[in-house]
Amino acid sequence: MAATAFAAPLIVYLVAFYAFPLYRNIELSVHDYTIRAFVQGNAKFVGLSNYADVITSQTFLPALRNTALFTAVSIAFQYTIGLGLAVFFRNNFRLSGVLRGMFLIPWLLPLIVSASTWSWMLNSDSGIVNSVLQAFGIGQINWLTSPGMALVSVIIANIWLGIPFNLVILYSGLQNISPDIYEAASLDGASGWKRFWHITFPLLRPVSAITLLLGLIYTLKVVDVIWIMTTGGPGDVSTTLAVWSYREAFGTGQPAFSPASAVGNLLILIALAFGVLYLYVQRRQETS
Amino acid sequence: MTSRPRWWKTALGVFFTALMLFPVYWMVNVSFTKTKNMRADPPHWFPWDATTEGYQAVFHQQTPALATSLLIGFGSVALTLVISAPAGYALAKLRLRGTGSLNFILLVAQMIPAVVMAMGFYAIYLRLGWLNTIVGLIVADSTVAVPFGVLLFTAFMSGIPEELIQAAKIDGANTWRTFRSVILPVSRNSIVTVSLFAFLWAWSDFVFASTLDRNGTMIPITLGIYKYIGSNTTQWNSIMAAAVVASVPAAVLLVVAQRYVAAGVIAGAIKE
Numbered sequence: 001m002a003a004t005a006f007a008a009p010l011i012v013y014l015v016a017f018y019a020f021p022l023y024r025n026i027e028l029s030v031h032d033y034t035i036r037a038f039v040q041g042n043a044k045f046v047g048l049s050n051y052a053d054v055i056t057s058q059t060f061l062p063a064l065r066n067t068a069l070f071t072a073v074s075i076a077f078q079y080t081i082g083l084g085l086a087v088f089f090r091n092n093f094r095l096s097g098v099l100r101g102m103f104l105i106p107w108l109l110p111l112i113v114s115a116s117t118w119s120w121m122l123n124s125d126s127g128i129v130n131s132v133l134q135a136f137g138i139g140q141i142n143w144l145t146s147p148g149m150a151l152v153s154v155i156i157a158n159i160w161l162g163i164p165f166n167l168v169i170l171y172s173g174l175q176n177i178s179p180d181i182y183e184a185a186s187l188d189g190a191s192g193w194k195r196f197w198h199i200t201f202p203l204l205r206p207v208s209a210i211t212l213l214l215g216l217i218y219t220l221k222v223v224d225v226i227w228i229m230t231t232g233g234p235g236d237v238s239t240t241l242a243v244w245s246y247r248e249a250f251g252t253g254q255p256a257f258s259p260a261s262a263v264g265n266l267l268i269l270i271a272l273a274f275g276v277l278y279l280y281v282q283r284r285q286e287t288s
Numbered sequence: 289m290t291s292r293p294r295w296w297k298t299a300l301g302v303f304f305t306a307l308m309l310f311p312v313y314w315m316v317n318v319s320f321t322k323t324k325n326m327r328a329d330p331p332h333w334f335p336w337d338a339t340t341e342g343y344q345a346v347f348h349q350q351t352p353a354l355a356t357s358l359l360i361g362f363g364s365v366a367l368t369l370v371i372s373a374p375a376g377y378a379l380a381k382l383r384l385r386g387t388g389s390l391n392f393i394l395l396v397a398q399m400i401p402a403v404v405m406a407m408g409f410y411a412i413y414l415r416l417g418w419l420n421t422i423v424g425l426i427v428a429d430s431t432v433a434v435p436f437g438v439l440l441f442t443a444f445m446s447g448i449p450e451e452l453i454q455a456a457k458i459d460g461a462n463t464w465r466t467f468r469s470v471i472l473p474v475s476r477n478s479i480v481t482v483s484l485f486a487f488l489w490a491w492s493d494f495v496f497a498s499t500l501d502r503n504g505t506m507i508p509i510t511l512g513i514y515k516y517i518g519s520n521t522t523q524w525n526s527i528m529a530a531a532v533v534a535s536v537p538a539a540v541l542l543v544v545a546q547r548y549v550a551a552g553v554i555a556g557a558i559k560e
Contacts, residue, residue, distance in 0.1 A: 002463040003382035007390070010375035010438060017431055018397055021408025028411060038414060085304065093297040099305045101546045105312055108538035108549070110492035112510045113531040116517055117315040120524055126327040128314060135330075160311065168553045221401040224494045228514065246403045249410070250499045257407060264404035275399040279392075 028261035035255060043258075050262040057259075059236050059244055067240040067270075070155055070226075071219045077159040079212060082166025083204075087196065089167075090174050100171070107164035115228035118157040119144065122229075144230050150238040154226045161225065162218075166211055173207030174200070206285045213278040220271050227251070241267045315535075319343070319528035326524055342529030350530055353512035356422065357491055360508055361537075363426035364490035365483045368433040372482065373475070376441020377467055381453065391442075394435040405431060406499040413500060420504030428496040433486035440552070444478040445471060481552045484541055491537055509534045 029050050037043035054060060089100050106114060121128050122143035130140055143153040177200065185195050223242045226232060232239035232247055239247070241263055249260035318326070319342050320335035378384045379391070409428050410419070418424035448471065456466040472479070497511040507515070513530045541549065 003378045003384040006374040006378035006382060006463075006467070007384050009371050010378075010390075010434070013371050013434060014393065014397070017427060018400075018405075021405055021412060022400070023408075024411040025404055025408040028407060038411070088297075088301070088304070091294065091297055093294040093301060095298050096301060099301045101542065102305050103308060104542060104546070104549060105309060105538070107553075108488065108542060109312070109535050110494070110510055110538070112492075112494050112513050113315070113535050114311065116513060116527060116531055117311050119517075120318060120528070121311060121314055126329075126331065128331050131330050160308075163308070165553060168550055172550075172554045217399050221403075223401075223403050228494070228517075242401055242403050245401075245407075246495070246499075249403070249407050250502070257411070261404070261407050264401065264407060267401055268399075268404060271399045271401065272396065275396060279395065 025261045025264060028257050029265050031258060033257045038257070046258075050258045051266070054259050054262045054266070059239065062236045063239050063241050063244045063263075066151060066236075066238060067220065067242075069151065070158070070222070070238075070240050071216060073155050074158045074162060074219050075212060075215045078162035078166045078215060079170075079208070081159070082163050082211075083170050083208075085163070085167050086170040086174055087200065089171060100167070103167055104164045106161055111161070111224040112228060114161060115157065115225045118153075118160075119229050122153055145234060147234055147237045150230045150234060154229050154238050157229060158219070158222065158225055162215060165218075166215065169211045170204065170207060173204050173211075176207075177203050206281075209281050210278070210285075213274060213281065216274050217271055217278065220267065220274070241270075312535075315528050315531055319525055319532050321525050323523060323525060339525070342523070342525035342527075343533075345523070345526040346529045346533055350509060350512050350533070353507055353509040354533065356506045357508040357510070357534075359422060360425050360429060360493075361487040361490045363422065364429045364433060365486045367426060367430045368437050368482060368486040369479065371430075371434050372437030373441055373472065373479070374467065375438045376445050376478075377471055379438065379442040380445035381448070381471075382463070391439070394438055397431075397435045402432070402495040403499075406495055409496070409500055418500075420501050422506060424500055425493075425496060425508070426490070428500055429490035429493050430486065432489045432493075433482070436485060436552075437482040440482055441475065441478055444475055448474060477548070477551075480545065481548045484545055484548055485552050488538065488541065491534075 030045060030047060031037075031043035032046045032050075033043045085103070089096050120126075122130075124130060124140060124142045124145065127143070129143065133139075133141065141149060143149050181199055181203075182195060185199055190198065221242055222240070223246045226238055226240060226243045227246060230238045231251065232243040236244075245260045245263040245267065247260075248256045248263065317333070317335055320338040320340070321332055322337060322339045322341070325332055325337060379387055384390070405428070409424070413419045413421075413424050416424075418427075452470055452474070453466055456470045461469070491508075492510065493508070494510045494514065497508050498514065501507055501511065509530070513527065513534060516527050516530060
């Protein structure tokens with residue numbers, strides 16, 4: 001009895017503030033909601049036609065492609081750099097703890113702060129990045145406003161944001177590898193590079209899998225960085241599914257909640273697919 | 289292993305850290321740069337000719353937004369703790385039925401994109417009249433922290449020795465008393481970690497603020513900065529000064545509670 005009483009607030013909370021918003025979101029996606037229909041509550045039921053419209057829309061394929069690129073490239077770099085740094089910080093040199101702590105800063109800053117700082121650094125005329133490149137004889141790059149570079153720019157900023165998370169988790173994974181194994185390997189004369197490929201990397205595989213999948217689930221959801229830096233533009237070149245959904249619902253003068261929620265629900269399906277994979281991997285690790 | 293002096297590793301570490309934190313340095317640098325020097329070519333690498341005009345503008349214009357953000361942060365911490373600490377106890381120690389499915393729901397809940405939640409909340413708040421209110425934002429922001437909080441409390445409280453609870457029972461304490469005067473005090477570290485993250489997430493939130501509080505009279509600092517950028521693209525010193533001020537809680541937390549931060553990141557990813 002007591003158990004139920006202690007869990008009751010959580011259950012009420014989950015129903016009211018998770019299940020209900022999600023239900024409303026599904027409801028939005030199968031009706032034709034305008035702002036007026038919103039207030040009067042008499043939107044027409046249209047079945048799955050919002051989904052059909054979204055999938056056949058000209059934005060759909062580019063948004064899907066951008067989501068895949070944004071997620072895959074961000075994660076590949078975050079993970080590689082994070083792992084390199086984790087291995088580096090494992091050498092307990094003087095100040096390593098303090099420096100590792102400072103690496104958390106980008107992750108703790110509000111996203112609006114990082115995104116607006118990056119916007120100004122990448123500014124075409126007065127940004128520090130172009131100014132440095134010019135010193136090396138590279139001409140002006142329109143990072144945020146040219147179709148070829150906008151997606152690259154938001155990916156760069158997002159990689160920077162994700163490095164601390166990867167570093168912290170992979171570092172804690174490294175801590176769990178017994179030093180004895182390394183000692184044995186160095187007695188066998190294995191060099192640093194060999195030790196990494198034959199000991200560190202294979203033993204870190206479970207932690208790596210979790211890190212990559214969590215990174216994937218987080219990155220799929222990203223709206224703020226992209227919206228603040230490019231609003232998904234120019235055109236649709238840096239529009240991901242999450243940004244598309246946000247723009248339809250809140251980004252223009254005319255909110256189109258029904259298509260926006262359809263896009264959002266498709267995004268949930270993708271996130272859940274990877275979520276199930278994450279749970280599967282985690283379970284398997286617990287039993288092994 | 290011999291412990292030779294490894295000064296070159298320290299030097300390399302300092303170099304990497306400097307490279308990583310360059311954007312943060314640049315934000316501080318720009319915040320002190322005079323408007324007339326803002327578009328200087330080459331840019332000023334150090335604010336020799338420093339000004340505090342950006343900070344003055346922030347304190348004149350953004351003080352209410354900072355107060356609003358504090359209020360939302362504390363509200364979100366309170367709501368998160370009230371919901372998640374007892375639930376964690378129930379899941380860890382009270383043999384709640386359906387523990388497995390509840391844990392599963394909490395994990396799935398963390399995967400739902402904020403933009404989807406924002407649309408659902410928008411539809412609900414429109415009817416309730418909660419749009420553009422502090423309460424509405426506190427509730428929405430807490431949805432990020434509650435699943436994390438429950439999972440963290442559950443993991444920690446599972447490790448509390450059963451003898452401690454039995455001893456309290458023998459002394460005549462009921463479940464609520466045991467929770468209040470035995471469980472909560474020993475869970476202090478978890479309470480700190482959960483509070484810290486709940487505060488930071490609420491303080492940093494942009495998606496909920498920009499959707500559920502767009503036309504509010506009391507806007508949080510994140511939205512304040514966003515509106516600043518939209519209306520005022522020449523005074524980047526003011527924008528960056530606001531960004532520096534908005535980063536203060538993160539900096540304070542890092543200095544005061546670094547080990548809790550690292551513990552929280554890891555707990556969120558790897559379950560015991």
